[in-house]
Amino acid sequence: MRRACKPPVMGREAAPTSLAVQQDLPLVGARLAGDNRKSHQQPRLDSSLAAAAALRPQGEFPRLWFCVWLPHLPLDVGARLTRDNGQRPLPSPARRAPTAVVEEQHGIHRILLADADARAAGVMPGQTASAALALLPALELEERSLLREQQALEGLATWLEQFSSFVSIADHNVLLLEIAGSLCLFDGLQALRQKISRGLRELGFTAMPAIAPTPLAATWLARSGRRACIRDETNLVPALRKLSIACLNWPAALCEALTGMGVTTVGDCLRLPREGFTRRFGAEYLLALDRALGHLPDPRNSWRSPERFCADFEMTEEQVDREVLLNICNELLQSHEQFLLARQTGTQRLCFSFFHLKGPATELRLGCAQAERSASHWFELLGIRFEHLVLPEPVIAVRLRSGMAQALQAESGALSFHGKPGEQQRRFSITQLAERLIARIGDQSVQATSMVAEHRPHYAWRSQSLLSDWSSNTLDEPAQYLERPLWMLPEPALLPADSGCPIHQGCRLRFIDGPERLETGWWDEDGISRDYYTAAGQDGRRLWVFRNRNRTSSWYLHGYFG
Amino acid sequence: MSSSLDKLLANPRVWRGRDQARQKAGLATGYPDLDRHLPGGGWPPASLTEILTAHYGIGELRLLMPALARLSTASPQHDFTEPGWIAWVAPPFQPYPPALQQCGIDLSRMLIVRPKNASEILWSAEQALSSGTCAAVLLWPETLDDQASRRLQLAAEKGRSWAIAFRPLAARQQNSAAALRLELHPEGTSHSSGQGTRVHILKSRGGRPTVLSSLI
Numbered sequence: 001m002r003r004a005c006k007p008p009v010m011g012r013e014a015a016p017t018s019l020a021v022q023q024d025l026p027l028v029g030a031r032l033a034g035d036n037r038k039s040h041q042q043p044r045l046d047s048s049l050a051a052a053a054a055l056r057p058q059g060e061f062p063r064l065w066f067c068v069w070l071p072h073l074p075l076d077v078g079a080r081l082t083r084d085n086g087q088r089p090l091p092s093p094a095r096r097a098p099t100a101v102v103e104e105q106h107g108i109h110r111i112l113l114a115d116a117d118a119r120a121a122g123v124m125p126g127q128t129a130s131a132a133l134a135l136l137p138a139l140e141l142e143e144r145s146l147l148r149e150q151q152a153l154e155g156l157a158t159w160l161e162q163f164s165s166f167v168s169i170a171d172h173n174v175l176l177l178e179i180a181g182s183l184c185l186f187d188g189l190q191a192l193r194q195k196i197s198r199g200l201r202e203l204g205f206t207a208m209p210a211i212a213p214t215p216l217a218a219t220w221l222a223r224s225g226r227r228a229c230i231r232d233e234t235n236l237v238p239a240l241r242k243l244s245i246a247c248l249n250w251p252a253a254l255c256e257a258l259t260g261m262g263v264t265t266v267g268d269c270l271r272l273p274r275e276g277f278t279r280r281f282g283a284e285y286l287l288a289l290d291r292a293l294g295h296l297p298d299p300r301n302s303w304r305s306p307e308r309f310c311a312d313f314e315m316t317e318e319q320v321d322r323e324v325l326l327n328i329c330n331e332l333l334q335s336h337e338q339f340l341l342a343r344q345t346g347t348q349r350l351c352f353s354f355f356h357l358k359g360p361a362t363e364l365r366l367g368c369a370q371a372e373r374s375a376s377h378w379f380e381l382l383g384i385r386f387e388h389l390v391l392p393e394p395v396i397a398v399r400l401r402s403g404m405a406q407a408l409q410a411e412s413g414a415l416s417f418h419g420k421p422g423e424q425q426r427r428f429s430i431t432q433l434a435e436r437l438i439a440r441i442g443d444q445s446v447q448a449t450s451m452v453a454e455h456r457p458h459y460a461w462r463s464q465s466l467l468s469d470w471s472s473n474t475l476d477e478p479a480q481y482l483e484r485p486l487w488m489l490p491e492p493a494l495l496p497a498d499s500g501c502p503i504h505q506g507c508r509l510r511f512i513d514g515p516e517r518l519e520t521g522w523w524d525e526d527g528i529s530r531d532y533y534t535a536a537g538q539d540g541r542r543l544w545v546f547r548n549r550n551r552t553s554s555w556y557l558h559g560y561f562g
Numbered sequence: 563m564s565s566s567l568d569k570l571l572a573n574p575r576v577w578r579g580r581d582q583a584r585q586k587a588g589l590a591t592g593y594p595d596l597d598r599h600l601p602g603g604g605w606p607p608a609s610l611t612e613i614l615t616a617h618y619g620i621g622e623l624r625l626l627m628p629a630l631a632r633l634s635t636a637s638p639q640h641d642f643t644e645p646g647w648i649a650w651v652a653p654p655f656q657p658y659p660p661a662l663q664q665c666g667i668d669l670s671r672m673l674i675v676r677p678k679n680a681s682e683i684l685w686s687a688e689q690a691l692s693s694g695t696c697a698a699v700l701l702w703p704e705t706l707d708d709q710a711s712r713r714l715q716l717a718a719e720k721g722r723s724w725a726i727a728f729r730p731l732a733a734r735q736q737n738s739a740a741a742l743r744l745e746l747h748p749e750g751t752s753h754s755s756g757q758g759t760r761v762h763i764l765k766s767r768g769g770r771p772t773v774l775s776s777l778i
Contacts, residue, residue: 429695430647430673430693430695430696432693433673433689433690433693433695433696434673436689437675437686437689437690440682440685440686441675441676441677441678441682441686442678445675445676445677445678446673446674446675446676447673447674447675447676448670448672448673448674449657449659449669449672449674450659450669450670451659451660451663451669457658457660460659460660461658461659461660463674466673481660483661483664484658484660484661484664485658485661486623486624486627486657486658486661486662486665487618487619487623487654487655487656487657487658488655488656488657488658488661489655489656490655490656539616539617539620539748540617540620540621540747540748540749540759541617541619541620541748542619543619559655559658560618560619560655561619561621561624562618562619562621562622562623562624562661
């Protein structure tokens with residue numbers, strides 16, 4: 001009951017009001033009050049903190065939560081959409097026309113959020129759209145899209161997975177990540193904090209970060225906008241005491257009631273008696289306070305990003321400029337790389353879809369010989385193919401889907417003592433060469449060959465694509481048969497004959513060697529019974545010809561000795 | 563020394579006999595007669611060789627087999643990573659693996675590329691040559707003008723790879739940047755004469771044109 005900060009548990013959050021908890025709370029509070037604060041009749045809400053810290057089970061890992069609050073998410077989502085030229089976000093928001101997001105409430109469009117320019121002109125949240133337009137005629141109004149917000153939030157959660165193994169979507173605009181385990185890897189708290197903040201800024205989001213030992217405290221501190229960073233549990237209560245109850249995101253009626261009682265900060269709240277607080281406002285809010293202070297465990301759902309990457313880039317208008325489309329593809333590849341980086345995987349296949357307003361989407365598939373995640377590598381392959389891609393219509397959206405994620409294979413590099421340093425890197429491997437060739441001329445056009453233990457000439461070998469799991473199973477010992485021709489015709493060609501003697505290019509062939517009889521194949525119903533001869537043609541070529549033994553006695557040409 | 567002489571010597575069209583001494587050791591062809599007539603004692607490494615024939619199948623592959631077999635199995639001197647690959651770009655027929663194995667080629671290091679058009683043939687060959695992974699690239703271009711042959715020659719130098727282009731006899735009239743150009747003729751056109759192939763060295767950088775009879 002009294003363990004502070006249980007480790008986050010995947011799965012459903014604990015039911016907020018179980019009977020046992022309700023009955024238990026005053027008892028626990030009473031016992032502690034008896035220990036520590038004999039002067040008070042009623043146990044106070046904050047009474048058990050010192051004891052809780054001391055009661056942490058030995059060896060339990062202290063948790064640290066990084067909260068990202070996105071107060072301007074509806075606005076940020078719209079702003080990201082408008083930069084459809086595939087460029088990085090504009091450096092200053094001033095370049096954009098003043099914008100506000102509107103939401104329909106009871107049939108009236110009201111301002112939900114306004115950007116700095118609009119606010120400066122007096123546009124306030126809660127105004128009707130027409131009032132806002134009267135104030136600022138140049139104002140651009142955007143309809144709020146919950147779907148886009150959710151997609152953006154999920155995208156961000158996936159992006160944040162590179163910093164922590166535990167990311168959680170806490171609310172419609174709050175993300176939490178557990179960072180105690182990542183501090184060492186990312187060079188300390190400050191460096192990690194800066195890295196996340198910078199990344200969020202580059203992605204075009206306005207984010208309020210906060211760090212605290214419990215997830216709820218981190219959320220509340222983030223909402224206060226103070227960018228607090230509390231590592232130590234002993235500093236938690238003083239920091240929370242100063243918070244206004246408006247940061248708790250409690251229902252408006254409750255906040256009003258509390259304010260009416262003169263309770264305006266979390267500190268005021270904590271001074272209230274536990275029993276009375278529960279009776280008046282419900283156990284739910286008491287539990288929330290206990291969780292924030294670390295008296296109660298606060299398990300969270302872990303965000304699991306999808307196994308395969310799929311991302312869209314929508315544009316506000318149709319695009320024909322191939323350079324711009326390539327930029328968009330590059331941006332998608334960058335986020336794809338981030339996605340794979342978080343999961344430490346790579347993929348062998350990618351598929352780009354270019355959507356048009358009319359007609360089916362144009363697809364472009366890329367393949368790699370080995371699992372790969374590097375955006376620059378994929379971009380290079382894309383560049384080779386994109387040159388020859390025919391787009392029948394202007395493009396309105398681009399989608400990137402990746403194939404099955406695969407574990408990356410590490411390669412051992414050669415330790416080069418010879419030649420200049422860096423020379424080794426410039427040379428590609430055969431797989432890179434094959435990928436480049438396949439990207440331009442197609443999968444079926446680049447092949448490797450191997451031998452098959454088989455006496456029938458056309459079954460004695462096979463060709464394989466280099467992209468599949470290619471294994472070279474060369475027979476150890478070359479089979480002991482007569483000389484075979486270096487050139488093989490794809491299909492035996494019928495030769496005209498003159499009184500039993502084959503004719504090639506208008507001239508009778510002269511037999512040099514043979515016959516060699518190759519026979520049977522009853523096991524796969526493609527049996528042969530042929531007599532093969534080596535023959536010399538008039539033009540100096542040596543030919544490999546055969547005659548079927550059983551059927552007609554026509555002559556066929558099967559290869560040249562080259 | 564006078565500046566006019568320097569200027570003359572700097573002219574790329576002036577060929578100096580001294581250069582021959584610096585010629586890199588060639589790749590032994592497996593035919594001692596041919597080796598004797600090639601500068602460096604073999605196929606010119608890291609450059610383009612052209613083989614002109616009237617038809618495919620008159621012995622042009624057999625001429626190359628001993629050298630290719632050595633390339634595909636031995637680890638090359640210039641690199642310590644792996645033996646080189648042999649790329650076949652747009653072969654006119656299927657190179658038959660059992661026969662190649664009889665000649666001693668390592669099949670696990672063969673790459674067959676079948677581009678769809680003339681420009682893709684040259685592009686693929688250039689990629690394979692300059693990648694540095696292929697010890698030899700055999701190509702059957704539909705056309706090969708002076709500029710394209712120069713590109714192949716440069717790619718071969720860059721990737722330290724041996725390019726072999728097979729072309730029809732009509733290409734003899736065209737200029738080419740190849741380091742070595744050979745013409746193959748079947749020996750004797752009547753049935754009674756013996757089998758054999760005559761090799762005519764048309765151009766050999768650092769060497770001189772010759773005709774060799776009954777080589778193969």
